[in-house]
Amino acid sequence: MLKNTLLIKMLPLAALVVVFGSSAIGCTDTKDPTTTTTQQPTTTSQAPTTTTLPDVPGEAVYEGMYTYDDFKKPETCGICHQTIYSNWQETLMAKSFVHTWDDVEYFELALPHAMELDKVSGVKSGCISCHGPLAFLSGDIPPSRPSANTRANEGVSCEMCHSITGSTEAEPFNFSAIMDLGDTKYGPRDDSRSSFHNTAYSEFHGSPEQCAICHDEQSPYGAWVKETYREWSGGYYADQGTVCIDCHMETTSGVAGMGGQQRDDLAVHTFYGPHNNEFMANTMQLTASADTQQASKGNEVNLSVDIYSGECGHSFPSGSSEERMLWLEVWATDSAGNTFHLPVNTTGFDGEEYTVADSSALAYSDIGPIMGLDNFEGLSRDGNVPDGARIFRRPFLNPDGEMTVCQWYTASNTAVDYRFAPRETKQESYTWQLPQNVASGEVKIDFNMYFSTVPSSVGDFFELPEHDYAPKIVGSDSITINVN
Ligand code: HEC
Ligand code: HEC
Ligand code: HEC
Ligand code: HEC
Ligand code: HEC
Numbered sequence: 421m422l423k424n425t426l427l428i429k430m431l432p433l434a435a436l437v438v439v440f441g442s443s444a445i446g447c448t449d450t451k452d453p454t455t456t457t458t459q460q461p462t463t464t465s466q467a468p469t470t471t472t473l474p475d476v477p478g479e480a481v482y483e484g485m486y487t488y489d490d491f492k493k494p495e496t497c498g499i500c501h502q503t504i505y506s507n508w509q510e511t512l513m514a515k516s517f518v519h520t521w522d523d524v525e526y527f528e529l530a531l532p533h534a535m536e537l538d539k540v541s542g543v544k545s546g547c548i549s550c551h552g553p554l555a556f557l558s559g560d561i562p563p564s565r566p567s568a569n570t571r572a573n574e575g576v577s578c579e580m581c582h583s584i585t586g587s588t589e590a591e592p593f594n595f596s597a598i599m600d601l602g603d604t605k606y607g608p609r610d611d612s613r614s615s616f617h618n619t620a621y622s623e624f625h626g627s628p629e630q631c632a633i634c635h636d637e638q639s640p641y642g643a644w645v646k647e648t649y650r651e652w653s654g655g656y657y658a659d660q661g662t663v664c665i666d667c668h669m670e671t672t673s674g675v676a677g678m679g680g681q682q683r684d685d686l687a688v689h690t691f692y693g694p695h696n697n698e699f700m701a702n703t704m705q706l707t708a709s710a711d712t713q714q715a716s717k718g719n720e721v722n723l724s725v726d727i728y729s730g731e732c733g734h735s736f737p738s739g740s741s742e743e744r745m746l747w748l749e750v751w752a753t754d755s756a757g758n759t760f761h762l763p764v765n766t767t768g769f770d771g772e773e774y775t776v777a778d779s780s781a782l783a784y785s786d787i788g789p790i791m792g793l794d795n796f797e798g799l800s801r802d803g804n805v806p807d808g809a810r811i812f813r814r815p816f817l818n819p820d821g822e823m824t825v826c827q828w829y830t831a832s833n834t835a836v837d838y839r840f841a842p843r844e845t846k847q848e849s850y851t852w853q854l855p856q857n858v859a860s861g862e863v864k865i866d867f868n869m870y871f872s873t874v875p876s877s878v879g880d881f882f883e884l885p886e887h888d889y890a891p892k893i894v895g896s897d898s899i900t901i902n903v904n
Contacts, residue, residue, distance in 0.1 A: 476586030476624060478600030483545050484559025488571045490601055491554050497578045500616065500677040505578075507689040513576035517552040518566040521874065521889075524882050526551070530828055531562055533790045540640050543828045548572070549595035550634040553580050556595075576634070582606055584633065586624050591650070593636035608687065612680065626687075628652060631664045635739065637827070643834075645742065645816065645827040651734035655842040667733055668692065694737075694744070694873055697892050703731045704840075704895030708867045714902050715854055721901060723750070723762070723850040725867050729840035735814075736840045737871070742816040743825045745802075745872045746839070746894070747777065747809050750850055754903070755861030762865075763808020765849045771836030774815045774823070777805040783823035784878065790826070798822075803876030810848055812839050825878055854903060862900050869895040 494514070498505030508514050516522060526547050534544040548563060549556040555563040555572035563572035582605045586598040600606070605614075606622035613619060624630055632649030639645045652658055668691050673684040692699035704727055711722040727748065729736050737744030750762040766772055773781075781801040788796025801823060805811060818824040819831040840846065870891040879889040 476598055476600075476622075477604075477620075478583070478585045478598045480588045481557060481595070481597045481599050483549075483556055483561065486557045486601060488554060488558045488560070490558075491571070491574075491577065491579045493571075494574060494578050500614070500679065501578075502678075503674070504676065504687075504689045508578065508691075511689065511691040512693060512695055513691055514574075516550070516575035517548075517555075517563075517572050518575065521882070521884050522551055523566050524884070527562075527565055528882070529787065529790050529826060533826070533829065536790075540828050542640060546594070546828070550637075551575070553577075553595070581630070582625075584624070584630055585622055587629055587633050590629075591636075591653070592629050592632040593638055593646075593649075595633055597633050612676065614677065615679070626663075626665050628658075628663050639828050639830045641819065641829075641831040643816070643830045643832055645830050645833065646739055648734045648738045651738060651841070655734065657733040657842055662733065664733065667731075694739075694871065695888070700871060700892050700894050702895060703736065704728065704869045705730055706867050706869065706895050706897035708865070708897040708899050710865070710899055710901055712901065714904070716904055717854050717856050717858060719854050721852045721854060723852060723865065723899075724847060725750075725849075725897065726845050726847050727840075727869065727895070728843070728845045730843060732840070733842060735837075735842075737813070738839075740827065740873075741814045741839065742827045742830065742833075743874045743878065744813070745805070745870070745875055745891075746812040747805050747870055748812075748848060749806060749809050749868050749870060750865065751868075752852065752858075752863050752865045754859040754863045756859035758857065758859060760852075760855070760858070761806045761808065762850045762852050764810040765851055769838075771815070771838075774836050775811050775813060775838045777802040777807055777809040777811055779807050784825055785822060786818050786820070786824050786826060786829060787881075799881055800875070800877035803872075803878070803880075805870075805875075812846070814839050825874070858903055860903055863903050864898055864900050866898045867896060868893050 494505060494508065512519060530543050530547050534541045545556055545561045548561060552563055552572035553576060554574055555561065555570070560570065560572060564570050566573055579601065583599045583601040584597050585600045585606055587596045588598060589596045604618040604620050606620050606625050608621070608626050609619070610621035628649055635646060635648045636644070636650055637646040644650065652664070665687070670688040670690060671685045672688050673682070674686055675682055676686055694700060706725055706727050708723065708725040715721050725748070732738070735741070737746050748764070752760045752762060764776060766776060779800065779802070782798035783801035785796060785798035787793070787799070802811060814833060814837045815823050816827060816830040816833040818826065818829045824830060871894045872891040873889045874884065876889070879886065
């Protein structure tokens, strides 16, 4: 989005670039003889595709093409861009390498797996391209763990986003960036001036395609294991012209940096997402109803709830869908304070068993061999979601057909997708036969949608900080009936 009035001078078109399947994950380079590109691409080998690219400044990125010293530290940018810097520091993208679960999943699962199984060996550097791009681009693979405090810790830094000028892919994925790292910082305006660096307007900057470079991912088995951009581009908001930053960045007034112009549409770098309680609250609208207001013990009461995903630009959950948990709990509380959990009525669609909480179901047993654990049978598939609750999920299956949280080890994930598309309404129903022990008087029935970033069983097993994956309510409704 051009933030100023002048017309964009479109650069002359068309360099013809040949792109091989996995694009930038350490395997497309033909220019740099010094880079070792012995690792496998992270995608299944595909026929090469040919893409016509706009002539953007910079070149396609590859492992080891820069050194850490080529990147300025975010602190340096923060000297002048103080507010942007302090906002960015709070984002998950600033913590994309140091965040506990990222650290654990890479160093305790993905890296050991990559060393042992040829097919997934590319993730050794693949994960780092998006989560620690400075390390990837500097050839520091595998990087040291966050405690060593290397520059991998800077995560998705200012320099990273503001040097991306394009992608080798029309619909980017797997860190298929084109970068021009140097004195010019690319951004949304054509009239900003800084004494510290050159500035340039870039049409690509802030486009959904810029985000897609890291927000869409294909596994070595060819499965789309992240497709936030693809979900968005096929949906209502893309048709309306509402892009990622319209929802994930706010605007405010002030100056972008010391010495900058006063503006009333400054980009705020908050990038809120599932780790932010306020952003998540009320993302779903629930409307519950019962077929009767009055019932006697032993009667059947039919309940129904419409759940509308009205805020989300893509599927909900999106991104790391292999491990995101979104579920509906329905609890009745009688006048004496007794509580009853109501299981959802099943409808019999293919794969429905994955969408109904079952405390006896195990999954994720591939963690055992990867970590060298003997007799590891797996973890509770649904964690502490009460039996019979509806789970809105897209199960990822490994080559053995078992549910996995290892997205790189995902062979298929298209058979069942019971998530919400943008602006989709789903209806769930509940048949409750009033038990004899329900107290007479008013019974309140609460419908709560919960979201958590990983199943509690996985969080507990890896001893992740509980506040990080604790369930939050993202929508609710309640009704009352009278029991006599
Ligand atoms: C000495 C102060 C200073 C430092 C240090 C600084 N900038 Fe800037 N930057 C500015 C000023 C002033 C502007 C112009 C703001 C305006 O006019 O609204 C600017 C503008 C920008 C823009 C907007 C470009 C556009 O055309 O839309 C970006 C992006 C940017 N800076 C990124 C960075 C990054 C990344 C760093 C660290 C490598 C950095 N800046 C360091 C002062 C600085
Ligand atoms: C995930 C990518 C990303 C990261 C990381 C990032 N930015 Fe930005 N930045 C953007 C986008 C996108 C916009 C433009 C939004 C728009 O078009 O309204 C922007 C806009 C800006 C602007 C222009 C603001 C304006 O409205 O004039 C400046 C200056 C800037 N960023 C500096 C920084 C600095 C400094 C950092 C690090 C502390 C940083 N950015 C980190 C994506 C990023
Ligand atoms: C260089 C790669 C990269 C680019 C470019 C990028 N992201 Fe991200 N983004 C990440 C990674 C990695 C994470 C996950 C961080 C984590 O969970 O540790 C993430 C996480 C997020 C989250 C989730 C925050 C949360 O609370 O969990 C949002 C929202 C987000 N990005 C928005 C954007 C938008 C909007 C753009 C485009 C303007 C963008 N990103 C561009 C790599 C990138
Ligand atoms: C209409 C507003 C809207 C648009 C447009 C939008 N998002 Fe979101 N996004 C949301 C909301 C609301 C959530 C919280 C619900 C959720 O977690 O999916 C969210 C969640 C996310 C998450 C976390 C997903 C998860 O469940 O872990 C990421 C990452 C993200 N968005 C990135 C993007 C990217 C990249 C784009 C553009 C391709 C985009 N968003 C477009 C509103 C939007
Ligand atoms: C193409 C870029 C890309 C690649 C490659 C990638 N990730 Fe991510 N990763 C992301 C983005 C973007 C998110 C945020 C999605 C969301 O918020 O739902 C994310 C989220 C995560 C999360 C969830 C963090 C949380 O907030 O709960 C973990 C853990 C993770 N990645 C680990 C890895 C590992 C390990 C690998 C290598 C096997 C890897 N990633 C490869 C981009 C990537």
